[in-house]
Amino acid sequence: MKIEEALNNLKHAIESERLAHAYIVVGSPREEGRCLVEQVLSLVFCSAKKKPCGDCRGCLDVREHTHPDIMWVEPQMKSRKISIDQIRDLQKQVFQTSYSGGWKACVLVGADRIGDQAANAFLKTLEEPPKRCIFFLLTDSPQFLLPTVVSRCQAINVASGLLNLPSDLRDKVVDILTHSSAVVSGKRSVITAFGVGERLAGLLGEIKDGIEKEEYQIAEEGSLDEDDDTLDARVSSRYREIRSAIIHALLLWHRDVLMLVCGTDKGLVFRKEAYDCLAKKAEGLTVRAALRNIQTVEEMNRQLERNMPDKTVLDFGFSRLN
Structure with a gap:
């Protein structure tokens, strides 16, 4: 699926208030996958009438990954795993009140890198998600995700099938x-x-x-x-x-x-x-x-x-x- 098509589908879901609580975005976590998620988040957090405007505080914060209601989680240590501590911190934040009074969002970059213990803890959040909170799991290797996690998410495949290389x-x-x-x-x-x-x-x-x-x-x-x-x-x-x-x-x-x-x-x-x-x-x-x-x-x-x-x-x- 092309990014434009996926974005259009998600835009309709936002307008009709039918957003799923969690999406697995299959594609490069630093290329097409991230591109799609950033555009969707701009739609969600833009404060202008015509969304996304690209100029409001919400759009700028999304672009710079500094929005207080958006959590970006990715592997930090040499083990290249998303740790249980990161997931516990995520769980605390997603159940707090939104700073802007609207949506909260969480993006797991390289979601297939989540450790088994962390994945089981994250699964509990997916089973009982907080209201008005959307999760994006970015991965180019969805086969490494737990089946129980996959079953609780909607999948969007925007992988280009081409080398994302110079x-x-x-x-x-x-x-x-x-x-x-x-x-x-x-x-x-x-x-x-x-x-x-x-x-x-x-x-x-x-x-x-x-x-x-x-x-x-x-x-x-x-x-x-x-x-x-x-x-x-x-x-x-x-x-x-x-x-x-x-x-x-x-x-x-x-x-x-x-x-x-x-x-x-x-x-x-x-x-x-x-x-x-x-x-x-x-x-x-x-x-x-x-x-x-x-x-x-x-x-x-x-x-x-x-x-x-x-x-x-x-x-x-x-x-x-x-």
């Missing part, structure tokens, strides 16, 4: 994917497969170094008094999002190959610009082998989420791809 970085990723297809379609060996994994691991290393440099530069130039744990957590969060987008691109790549192996039409291929490369990779590949490739990429993603070393996961994973 064009130069996206081109590098596509080049690696193209090379990986050439390797497995030609004279495949463990050495060449490791080479592809090493290239991708090297690119990820460059990305992480760039994020660290940028975040620490911002911290030095800014006035925020943040400790190293908070900065490290922000670096880790941004890096994981980009890594997740790259693995998602790899998954889509092998999904396209499977579609071609099954004889699907070119129009259903996601990366149409790489059709020739994908078609060549699909030649001589069985449906079982194509499915096994997808399962391998999914297993790589699970291993990365468990904090296994990137290079180890990628080297071994690419060595298993057909």
Whole structure:
């Protein structure tokens, strides 16, 4: 679903007073997901007749994440988990009277990072939510949310299905994917497969170094008094999002190959610009082998989420791809 369509649906829900108390927004927590939530909150907290005006105090506070009736919760520590203490603090605040006398809102950024104990505590709030309070759970990995949490929320999927990366970085990723297809379609060996994994691991290393440099530069130039744990957590969060987008691109790549192996039409291929490369990779590949490739990429993603070393996961994973 496009952001505009989702926003229009939520606008009608606001006008008809049919807002759900909780939404799972599937998309990048720092890209389309956050964009949608900020626009919805501007509609809710704008004080002008024509909403959102973009200029009133409410709109400005939403944009700057300083509105007293909106709580933004995201992983803060190196564990990259939303802690039970954060949820308890959230619970205290959502049951307090609104500063503006209207709505209150809570946004969980990277909601899939909520720990088990915290998730169970948060579930109680969803089961008995405070009046005039709306919850947004932003995640690009909804499969990691507790089913009991999911069942108490409405889902909105605004994931673009594209890499949320700068064009130069996206081109590098596509080049690696193209090379990986050439390797497995030609004279495949463990050495060449490791080479592809090493290239991708090297690119990820460059990305992480760039994020660290940028975040620490911002911290030095800014006035925020943040400790190293908070900065490290922000670096880790941004890096994981980009890594997740790259693995998602790899998954889509092998999904396209499977579609071609099954004889699907070119129009259903996601990366149409790489059709020739994908078609060549699909030649001589069985449906079982194509499915096994997808399962391998999914297993790589699970291993990365468990904090296994990137290079180890990628080297071994690419060595298993057909």
